[in-house]
Amino acid sequence: MTHSLHRRGTYEELKDEYLLLVTIANGVNNSPDAKDKLRRVLDEMWDVGPVNTGSNETGTILSGVSVDEIKQGFTKVPRIRCCFDSKEKIREMLRRLIAMDLGVSVTISGSRSDVEELCREFGIKPHSVNLSLQVWGRTEKLPEEDIMKFITMCGHGLISRTLVEDTINKVKAGKMTPEQGAVRIGTPCVCGFFNPTRAVALLQKYVPAAGQN
Amino acid sequence: MIVDQNKCIGCGICTLYCPADAITIRLNAEGKRKAVIDQDTCLECGNCIRRRVVKCPADAIYELPEEERSIGRRMRRFFSDPSTTHPLTGVPGRGTEEVKTNDVTGRVCRGELGLCLELGRPVLGTDVREIQKATTALAELGVKLEDCNPLYDLLEDPVKGTFKEEFLDERFVSAIIEFTIPFERGEEVLNKVREIAEEVNTVFSLDMVCCYDEDGTIPALELCRNMGFEPRFNSKVNVGLGRPYVIDKEERDRRNAQ
Numbered sequence: 001m002t003h004s005l006h007r008r009g010t011y012e013e014l015k016d017e018y019l020l021l022v023t024i025a026n027g028v029n030n031s032p033d034a035k036d037k038l039r040r041v042l043d044e045m046w047d048v049g050p051v052n053t054g055s056n057e058t059g060t061i062l063s064g065v066s067v068d069e070i071k072q073g074f075t076k077v078p079r080i081r082c083c084f085d086s087k088e089k090i091r092e093m094l095r096r097l098i099a100m101d102l103g104v105s106v107t108i109s110g111s112r113s114d115v116e117e118l119c120r121e122f123g124i125k126p127h128s129v130n131l132s133l134q135v136w137g138r139t140e141k142l143p144e145e146d147i148m149k150f151i152t153m154c155g156h157g158l159i160s161r162t163l164v165e166d167t168i169n170k171v172k173a174g175k176m177t178p179e180q181g182a183v184r185i186g187t188p189c190v191c192g193f194f195n196p197t198r199a200v201a202l203l204q205k206y207v208p209a210a211g212q213n
Numbered sequence: 214m215i216v217d218q219n220k221c222i223g224c225g226i227c228t229l230y231c232p233a234d235a236i237t238i239r240l241n242a243e244g245k246r247k248a249v250i251d252q253d254t255c256l257e258c259g260n261c262i263r264r265r266v267v268k269c270p271a272d273a274i275y276e277l278p279e280e281e282r283s284i285g286r287r288m289r290r291f292f293s294d295p296s297t298t299h300p301l302t303g304v305p306g307r308g309t310e311e312v313k314t315n316d317v318t319g320r321v322c323r324g325e326l327g328l329c330l331e332l333g334r335p336v337l338g339t340d341v342r343e344i345q346k347a348t349t350a351l352a353e354l355g356v357k358l359e360d361c362n363p364l365y366d367l368l369e370d371p372v373k374g375t376f377k378e379e380f381l382d383e384r385f386v387s388a389i390i391e392f393t394i395p396f397e398r399g400e401e402v403l404n405k406v407r408e409i410a411e412e413v414n415t416v417f418s419l420d421m422v423c424c425y426d427e428d429g430t431i432p433a434l435e436l437c438r439n440m441g442f443e444p445r446f447n448s449k450v451n452v453g454l455g456r457p458y459v460i461d462k463e464e465r466d467r468r469n470a471q
Binding site for chain 2: 002003004005006007011014019021023024025026028029056057059063064065075094097098102103104105106107108109110111112113115116119120124125126127128129130131132133134135136137138139141142143148151152155156157158159160161162163166187188190191
C-alpha cells in the first residue's frame, strides 16, 4: 500500500522530510540471505541517523522499541521503513545503499524534484513513481488542514483526530511541550514514518506566549 | 476489541486513541465509569490493545481468540491493522507492494499505468457498499481488478465488481482498489474516477504509478494535468536499485510465462 504517500503540507513544511523504504519482493528476490541483507541496511540506516523507524510487527523507536528488537522482528519478507529529516541524511543513505549494491528495491518518498535531483547526482535512473493525485469524494467531512498535517503522517490511518486535537489543546494550555506532544501523537504509527521533527515544528505555533498561562 | 468491564477503571485514556471514535465512557448500573467499545463502529485496527500505544493501566482491553471471531471481524482486521498479513498477498498491509518493488516485479511497466483508489483514506473509513460503488463503476469499463489484493478475496463476481453479501456492511479503516491499464486508457478511466467521486459517501486517496521514460520524464504528468488531476509535489520514487530489473512489459510477460 501507499502509506508514505498523500502527506499534507506545503513544500516548505515537507522539503526536509524523506521516507525510505527498502523492500524485498515476495516471490522474486526473497532469497535465503534477505534478512541478513536488510540487517546490514538497518545498521547503516541507524548510523546515518533517522528520526523514526519501526516495523508493523514491533512498533517504533518513538514508542520505545529498540533497533535490535526491530532487527529481531524481521519476517520472512523483511522490509525497512524510516524517516529522515534532512536532505543531507537521505543523500548519505542513498550513497551507502548504492555502494552496498544489494539488489533490493529502494523507494524514497519526498519532494519528487528533490529525489530526482539526488538520483542525477549519483548517476542512477529512477524506475517508476507513485504520484499522489489528491483526495476525492466527500472531502468536506475531513478535519481542517492543520489537523490533517498530523493525521496524514500515518498513512495507515491510526492517528485519531481526537488525539491530535487533545494534544494541541494541552500544548495551548502549557500542559505539554511540543516535543512531548509530538511523541504522543506519533506513538500509534507502527511503521516508523511519523516525523517527530515536523510535528514539533507544527506544534510550536500553539505554545502560549510567556506569561499567558 | 472488547473492554473487560470488571477490570476497567474508567480513566478514558483509550478514547483518545481510537481513530473510529468507537470507545466511549459510560456509567454502569452501579454508577461507575466504564469504557465501552461499540462493535459496529470498531474497525479492529488494534490501537487500543497495543501496550506501547494506549498503555491501559488496568490492562482491560482484549480481543477474542481468532477462532471465536466472526469472518467479518477478521476481515475488518486485515483492512485496518497494518500488523496483519492477508494470506492472499503474503505482505503486510491492505494492498500490493505497488511501486515499492516495481523495479523487480514489473507490476507496472512502460506503456502502462497503475491506479489505486484507497477508499476511506484519510480519516473517514469506509464500508464495503461504498467500495462496491467504485468497483462496479470500474467494471463497466472492463477494468481487471488486481487479484493479489485482499479485496479480491471478498468479491462475489470480479468481472462485475460485486462483493459477497455477508461483507457489504463491514467497515474498514481503508481498502485499496488497484489495477493496471494500458497508458492509452488513462483518460477514459480518470473520467470514470471523477464520476465515482460524486457517488461515494466517503473519501478516497487517488494515486497513479508510472515508469520513467528513458530521458527521465514521467509521461503520466501531462495526462494528469490535461485531465485536471494535479499531482502533488511529494511523491514516492522507486530509484531502480532492485534486481532482477524489469521495465519492459514484453520482457516481464516473457519472464512470467517461464
